[in-house]
Amino acid sequence: MPQHAAAIATLRHWGDPQWKGQEYFTLALGRSQYLLYYLAGALIAFLVGTAERANLVLLSATALAFPYALRSLLRAVRADDRLALFAAPLLWSQSLLIGFFNYVAALPVLLWGLALAVRDAQEPRPRRTALLAALAVALFYLHLSAFLLFAPAALVAWLALGRRPRALLWTIPVAVLGLVFLATSPVVHPATVGWTQPVRVLFEPLGASLSNLPGALLDIWPGPLDEVALLALLAAAALLAWPQARDPDPNPRLRGIAAAWCALSALLYFAFPVAIGWLWQLNERYAIAFALLAPLLLRPARGLRGALPLLLVAAAGLFSADFGSYYRARNGGLASFSFAELPQSPLRYRPETAPPHKPPHWEWEPWRFRNDVDGLYYDYVLVRGYPDAFMRPMSGPAWHVAARSGAWTLYAK
Numbered sequence: 001m002p003q004h005a006a007a008i009a010t011l012r013h014w015g016d017p018q019w020k021g022q023e024y025f026t027l028a029l030g031r032s033q034y035l036l037y038y039l040a041g042a043l044i045a046f047l048v049g050t051a052e053r054a055n056l057v058l059l060s061a062t063a064l065a066f067p068y069a070l071r072s073l074l075r076a077v078r079a080d081d082r083l084a085l086f087a088a089p090l091l092w093s094q095s096l097l098i099g100f101f102n103y104v105a106a107l108p109v110l111l112w113g114l115a116l117a118v119r120d121a122q123e124p125r126p127r128r129t130a131l132l133a134a135l136a137v138a139l140f141y142l143h144l145s146a147f148l149l150f151a152p153a154a155l156v157a158w159l160a161l162g163r164r165p166r167a168l169l170w171t172i173p174v175a176v177l178g179l180v181f182l183a184t185s186p187v188v189h190p191a192t193v194g195w196t197q198p199v200r201v202l203f204e205p206l207g208a209s210l211s212n213l214p215g216a217l218l219d220i221w222p223g224p225l226d227e228v229a230l231l232a233l234l235a236a237a238a239l240l241a242w243p244q245a246r247d248p249d250p251n252p253r254l255r256g257i258a259a260a261w262c263a264l265s266a267l268l269y270f271a272f273p274v275a276i277g278w279l280w281q282l283n284e285r286y287a288i289a290f291a292l293l294a295p296l297l298l299r300p301a302r303g304l305r306g307a308l309p310l311l312l313v314a315a316a317g318l319f320s321a322d323f324g325s326y327y328r329a330r331n332g333g334l335a336s337f338s339f340a341e342l343p344q345s346p347l348r349y350r351p352e353t354a355p356p357h358k359p360p361h362w363e364w365e366p367w368r369f370r371n372d373v374d375g376l377y378y379d380y381v382l383v384r385g386y387p388d389a390f391m392r393p394m395s396g397p398a399w400h401v402a403a404r405s406g407a408w409t410l411y412a413k
Contacts, residue, residue: 001055003339004101008041009051009332010347019332024354025340025347028193031185032346036141037102055101062105066091069108069115070292076115077254082310083295086237088317089229093288094216094281103285106146107292109139117154118257120170121161133170140174144187145285147174149268153261160257186343190277193343194351197360199277209270209283216269216287232316233291239309240298249299258296265290278342278360336378337363371396381411 013019014027029035037058045054071084095104113135120128136154139147151174158167186193204212218230249255268286276282300306336355339345349355355377362368369381375396383389384407390399402412 001052001099001101003099003337004037004041005051005055006335007038007339007345007347008045008054011038011042012045012051012054013332016332020334021332024334024350026350027346028186028348029346032344033141033144033147033181033185033187034102034344035346036138037105038346058105059101062101062108063091065108066292069111070295073111073115073118074296076118077258077296078251079254079258079296080298080300080306082300083240083298085310085313085317086233086295087292089218089233089313090288090291092218092226092229095285095288098281100143100285103143103145106139106142107289109135109142110146110150110289111292113139113150114153114157114261117157117170118161118254121158121164121167124164124166129167129169133173136170136174137177140177145282146289149265149286149289153264156260156264157257160253160260187279190343193348195278195343197277200275201273201277202275203271204274204283206270212284213287216284217291229316232312236309236312236316237294237298239312240300240306244301244305246299246301255297258293261293262290262297265293279344375399375413379413383409383411385409 010019010021010025014021029039041051041054041058044057045051048054048057066087067084070087071081074081074083091104093104113132116128116132116135120132132154136147136150139150151171154170158164182188186195190199214227214230218226218233265286269283269290272283272286274281274283300310334353334355336358340347340349341358356370356373358368366383369375371390372395375381380402381389381399389409390411397413399411399413401409403410
């Protein structure tokens with residue numbers, strides 16, 4: 001959360017010289033696939049006063065959107081819209097815990113986009129096609145991982161439901177954006193923004209993907225409550241899918257489309273790279289997408305037999321190293337580690353005022369701090385742990401304790 005709040009605050013106060021945003025950063029708005037979340041947050045910050053509140057507004061809106069977006073998709077495929085209850089507990093996923101807020105915010109847009117794609121494939125209308133194009137562009141600028149699932153999934157709906165050429169007009173703006181992305185994006189050409197590390201592509205072994213699946217879903221908190229919630233969802237899904245007397249499925253084609261979407265998200269989970277250069281846990285993001293799409297396949301029985309498992313789902317729904325960035329979120333200036341060090345960020349360091357260079361993932365390796373280099377640049381150092389980090393003699397500036405709270409100590413020069 002601190003990194004997102006810091007980016008939102010820098011954009012919100014871009015014209016404020018006291019914030020020093022333009023002193024340390026340059027804007028790369030057109031080359032970032034995270035743009036929409038931060039721009040929306042900056043606009044909201046004007047209304048609510050701070051970037052932290054704006055971030056909370058965005059996350060709250062995302063949480064509310066989860067069940068409503070799934071309900072819209074359920075109605076589009078003519079499934080039981082009570083199954084939207086599954087979406088509420090699925091908000092509490094690994095992506096939310098780690099701080100992939102842009103991706104989490106993209107998931108309800110993905111569901112709404114697929115609902116529109118189904119309706120427009122069945123009966124293209126100019127207004128609806130334009131709205132679908134706008135949602136596709138929004139998804140492109142929220143998170144590329146969600147867009148990589150949405151685009152082929154929407155095409156599956158088009159292939160199965162009429163193949164009218166007019167229903168593909170929404171692809172034109174995102175196709176243009178995709179070509180521009182491939183030609184200019186720092187994600188594809190990281191050397192253009194000074195990234196010198198090798199861009200390795202790593203895949204997760206099948207056994208590791210299977211063992212990591214609970215963690216990629218809801219197993220994120222200490223204690224057993226998240227495992228209990230996950231088991232409750234699985235038990236409810238099993239009860240709903242249990243063989244029993246049902247009316248014939250009136251919409252087998254729509255159910256087949258939903259099955260194809262689930263298969264596509266499962267394929268991305270097991271076959272997509274786990275890491276590409278500095279980007280990591282890429283495949284595991286599709287676990288939660290699969291979980292959101294899986295309820296489309298269920299057909300609750302009528303009466304109490306179908307309602308009781310849904311009550312179990314409703315019951316389940318009732319259940320970081322970046323703190324330095326809060327300084328930037330509240331007061332401006334610069335705090336590192338920062339997303340500005342990554343090629344896909346909408347904010348880039350100015351070369352003349354950038355902090356000392358560090359290798360990827362150094363934020364997890366505090367021993368890389370060099371007092372004779374880094375100490376000359378920074379005014380404060382925030383340390384987690386009880387030993388005195390500057391007790392032993394070292395070259396560079398001297399530090400004193402400015403504040404202490406629990407395991408956290410703030411040092412100042």
